[in-house]
Amino acid sequence: MRAAHLVGFLALIGLSACGAGKRDITLHDLRTNSGKPEEFAIVPNKPLQEPESFSALPAPTPGGANRTDQTPLKDAVAILGGRPERLDVGTGVPASDTAIISSASRFGRDPAVRQDLAADDLAFRKRRSLFTWSLVPTDEYYRAYRRQALDPYDWMERFRRAGARTPAAPPE
Template identity: 65%
Template sequence: MMPRALIILALVALTACGSRQDTSDRDTNLRQLRNPGGTPEEFSIVPPKPLEAPLSLTELPTPTPGGTNRTDQTPLKDAVAVLGGAPSRLDVGSGIGAGDQAIVASASRFGRAPDIREQLAAEDQAFRERRRLFNWRLVPEDTYNRVYRGQALDPYGTLEAARRAGVLTPSAPPER
């Protein structure tokens, strides 16, 4: 009876160690979206837009190495155009648009750090490094939610606190 239990315990211990992933992969991809079936992912194949022949050859744009192709899909721009907006406002490198100047000026009235994204990424990496010791599980779980669980807000607690303070609040769906 005892050798059989030891064999089972050893097998369980070995299988628990077998699915450990590389920590550099875990740190760069908090949201782990996998295709466990090993089959092709049908949403990763996007057909290009149809080719269009210009009226004259002088209308052809000059080629830009590493730039975008006229037949590449642009779902965000297409959605903005369908909703009546200006898709050109989504272009990167166009600076701050005229419609956003006031909000950027208000948000940066006390100064702003030009490297805020890099600073936040470094702080986030340091936070996850400190929590790495406790970030292992036998059953795979969403790493992002587990790491930041202690920083999540309680929406119903906040709603009740606002109501107790006399703030007019909209109705909310019932708690589950």
Template identity: 50%
Template sequence: MRRAQFAMLISVLALGACGDGTLRTFGSDDRSPEEFDIVPNQPLETPVNFAELPAPTPGGANRADQQPLGAAVAALGGNPAALSATGVPSSDAALVNAASRFGRSAGIRTTLAEEDAEFRRRKSLFNWRLVPDNEYNRAYRSQSLDAYTWLRNVRQPGSNVATPSAPPQER
């Protein structure tokens, strides 16, 4: 038993000595620019009236910056100006009233975040994060559904539920 522990300690130390103490990303040369970090701006336009230009704000948005969400809304025939509107649009007022007919809490997002963090802490395998990517999977495993099991159940003969096509199950 001692011999196995000693061999494990030596192998961990030897592996740790191989590094030079710097973090690296795979497939990236530190001396070359990252091509995906370069985002082209929209073409500059000369305004009709220079007096109507907004005052520059350091760190604020630029008129030539890309607005991907607004561009997608405009491409689909929507109004990109509605994205920046604050509050509930009048077209959604009936939906908000129906959803909040039994009352609503103003701080629901903060409350939900705190309750979720507490739930994940209780369900955590360790109190410290060993593998942060799997933290959510461990905590919510009992609440997840297997889509293909339910698809097979609903597609049983005699079922009157219309089911869409689904991609084949990976094996």
């Protein structure tokens, strides 16, 4: 009788673990289990600046960006000589990219291709993670996509045997 209770209890725990934590499948599991705050997620605000004219202050936008908010991606693009305003969402296609976009879509294009690919990829990851549970959270990304990964050194050798000039690569 005691063994039947133990088997029933273990089955209940196993069934409850099957559905826990698998509702939102992300590409990488970047959680830390230390219980401490992430050092790199804590970023101080930029220093406050006095505007040139207090009468020309913009109206506040709920949920919008502040002048003192950190913008590390834009700052990096500006330091490297790029145009940080191109990182803004909703700016549309820049005039400099219209020629390449029209050339790439000359045989037609599906406007919902990103949403379709995201839905297909989510279904693929759900199928792959059906029986991959563990007591410790792990990153399942490389295990899910290992059959689709290419060996760069194998392909470099294939191209070299075909006569293509390939750049040097670090040793394996």
